[in-house]
Amino acid sequence: MLQWVIGLLALLGVSQVDAEDPYFYYTWTVTYGTRSILRVPQQVILINDQFPGPKLEVVTNNNIVLNLINKLDQPFLLTWNGIKQRKNSWQDGVLGTNCPIPPNSNYTYKFQAKDQIGSYTYFPSTLLHKAAGGFGALNIYHRSVIPIPYGYPAGDFTLLIGDWYKTSHKTLQQSLDSGKPLPFPDGVLINGQTQSTFSGEQGKTYMFRISNVGLSTSFNFRIQGHTMKLVEVEGSHVVQNLYDSLDVHVGQSLAVLVTLNQPPKDYYIVASKDFRGPFSLQLQCCTTQTHKPRFLDPCLQLLHSNFIGQCSRWNLTSNAARPNPQGSFHYGKITPTKTIILANSASFINGKLRYTVNGVSYVNSDTPLKLADYFNIPGVFTMDSIQGLPSGGAATVATSVMPVSLHDFLEVVFQNNENTPQSWHLDGYDFWVVGFGSGQWNPHKRKTYNLVDALTRHTTQVYPNSWTAVLISMDNQGMWNLRSAAWGRQYLGQQFYLRVFDPVRSLTNEYDIPSNVLLCGKAVGFHP
Ligand SMILES: *[C@@H]1O[C@H](CO)[C@@H](O)[C@H](O)[C@H]1NC(C)=O
Numbered sequence: 001m002l003q004w005v006i007g008l009l010a011l012l013g014v015s016q017v018d019a020e021d022p023y024f025y026y027t028w029t030v031t032y033g034t035r036s037i038l039r040v041p042q043q044v045i046l047i048n049d050q051f052p053g054p055k056l057e058v059v060t061n062n063n064i065v066l067n068l069i070n071k072l073d074q075p076f077l078l079t080w081n082g083i084k085q086r087k088n089s090w091q092d093g094v095l096g097t098n099c100p101i102p103p104n105s106n107y108t109y110k111f112q113a114k115d116q117i118g119s120y121t122y123f124p125s126t127l128l129h130k131a132a133g134g135f136g137a138l139n140i141y142h143r144s145v146i147p148i149p150y151g152y153p154a155g156d157f158t159l160l161i162g163d164w165y166k167t168s169h170k171t172l173q174q175s176l177d178s179g180k181p182l183p184f185p186d187g188v189l190i191n192g193q194t195q196s197t198f199s200g201e202q203g204k205t206y207m208f209r210i211s212n213v214g215l216s217t218s219f220n221f222r223i224q225g226h227t228m229k230l231v232e233v234e235g236s237h238v239v240q241n242l243y244d245s246l247d248v249h250v251g252q253s254l255a256v257l258v259t260l261n262q263p264p265k266d267y268y269i270v271a272s273k274d275f276r277g278p279f280s281l282q283l284q285c286c287t288t289q290t291h292k293p294r295f296l297d298p299c300l301q302l303l304h305s306n307f308i309g310q311c312s313r314w315n316l317t318s319n320a321a322r323p324n325p326q327g328s329f330h331y332g333k334i335t336p337t338k339t340i341i342l343a344n345s346a347s348f349i350n351g352k353l354r355y356t357v358n359g360v361s362y363v364n365s366d367t368p369l370k371l372a373d374y375f376n377i378p379g380v381f382t383m384d385s386i387q388g389l390p391s392g393g394a395a396t397v398a399t400s401v402m403p404v405s406l407h408d409f410l411e412v413v414f415q416n417n418e419n420t421p422q423s424w425h426l427d428g429y430d431f432w433v434v435g436f437g438s439g440q441w442n443p444h445k446r447k448t449y450n451l452v453d454a455l456t457r458h459t460t461q462v463y464p465n466s467w468t469a470v471l472i473s474m475d476n477q478g479m480w481n482l483r484s485a486a487w488g489r490q491y492l493g494q495q496f497y498l499r500v501f502d503p504v505r506s507l508t509n510e511y512d513i514p515s516n517v518l519l520c521g522k523a524v525g526f527h528p
């Protein structure tokens with residue numbers, strides 16, 4: 001019976017999305033433009049003439065039909081950072097799942113914000129396009145029937161913060177291609193500018209949704225004279241603690257509430273690490289300010305202070321996107337079916353810098369892995385090139401895919417033996433971040449895990465010479481990119497794909513290939 005209903009839906013062509021929920025249609029055109037961001041004119045990537053791109057604001061379960069028109073001189077894709085694309089890795093928008101949209105061509109994404117809530121982003125996944133823009137906010141608001149665990153703020157500000165280069169994305173790419181790491185950035189931007197002003201009324205409470213849209217720099221965020229109540233981290237409603245400052249690593253998002261309980265004047269918003277920016281938060285009715293913007297004492301935070309780690313916890317009694325409390329799923333009582341340890345490193349392969357995971361540096365295929373898998377095209381990827389444990393051997397290059405069974409429950413340990421912070425992201429999922437520690441992970445470290453109320457998120461930091469452990473319920477079939485969110489590192493190979501698979505091909509596990517699928521590489525000539 002169930003099979004029949006689903007088959008019928010497929011025939012009607014609505015298998016991609018839930019027919020019950022409303023549809024929203026967008027047309028986005030991607031072009032180059034010129035903006036003087038750091039005082040000199042430079043080429044940027046615009047979406048509908050906007051830099052950053054349009055804010056995509058939807059409600060839980062909304063269906064999004066978005067026609068993306070590429071007017072650049074290079075193939076282009078957007079990925080939806082943190083959108084789980086349930087049963088739908090067809091729409092993930094990375095080179096392992098989608099053919100890039102050729103210049104002067106288009107692709108219509110169809111996906112649903114299924115059971116999700118919170119602050120997310122989208123950005124270009126192709127080449128170094130992210131260095132030129134094309135990113136934006138993706139906010140998912142709650143349905144009216146689902147209460148949120150905080151009062152309605154008087155205003156909702158979105159802050160896309162990231163490092164920025166005056167150098168063009170093509171020059172940055174050439175530099176990586178020649179085997180050099182990304183240079184030090186030239187500045188940090190909030191919403192595409194070096195100076196932004198947010199105004200509010202004294203006594204009222206405002207939400208700030210903060211995302212790190214940069215290429216590689218973690219930042220520490222604070223608002224002069226104000227504390228921030230952390231309420232949401234990538235869709236998790238957290239136990240609401242107050243922070244003076246918060247670290248936000250590349251690819252991460254969070255939301256805080258700030259009560260303007262100080263006398264009216266300008267307060268600086270600071271996103272610092274290696275940077276100090278004069279961003280101001282202005283209270284309305286302030287007297288005019290004549291003093292020059294001044295830099296706050298950067299007092300760079302120690303890496304381990306104010307971090308969202310074991311000290312941030314899930315609020316087990318609050319709702320998420322679904323009416324059932326999040327804590328009803330006792331993740332800590334499940335014995336993992338598999339433990340995978342992933343060690344990042346920088347290696348020289350053929351004399352050029354590459355980044356590796358367990359000794360393997362990923363190279364893109366001309367054929368999306370998802371299409372090769374679907375059409376049974378051999379020779380596109382290998383499932384034995386990357387192992388689930390760090391290797392001692394020489395670094396190699398491969399289009400590496402790790403097989404995982406649908407419904408596996410994975411323990412993944414990110415082991416960082418380098419002295420730079422890492423930021424790891426998994427598409428299609430969020431995961432419980434259960435433990436952090438310094439040095440080498442070993443099974444005894446499991447005693448330190450938070451098995452009760454750890455946060456779920458889609459991107460986790462790993463401190464220098466440290467490890468981070470996460471648990472993942474592999475309930476979303478598809479081909480999913482596990483990558484460094486630090487863009488130069490993923491570009492030079494610190495990524496691979498998890499093939500979450502069930503031998504029975506069934507529409508209950510995965511939607512059918514979209515009828516408008518783009519074909520490229522060895523998939524040209526196959527019929528969806
Ligand atoms: C390109 O856009 C047209 C509408 O202008 C649409 O009919 C078509 O399906 C789009 N192409 C793809 C591959 O989605």
Ligand SMILES: *[C@@H]1O[C@H](CO)[C@@H](O)[C@H](O)[C@H]1NC(C)=O
Pocket residue numbers: 148149150238239240315316317318319
């Ligand atoms: C957790 O959420 C509940 C329900 O929304 C709320 O009443 C409570 O204050 C929250 N607890 C904490 C510690 O944030």
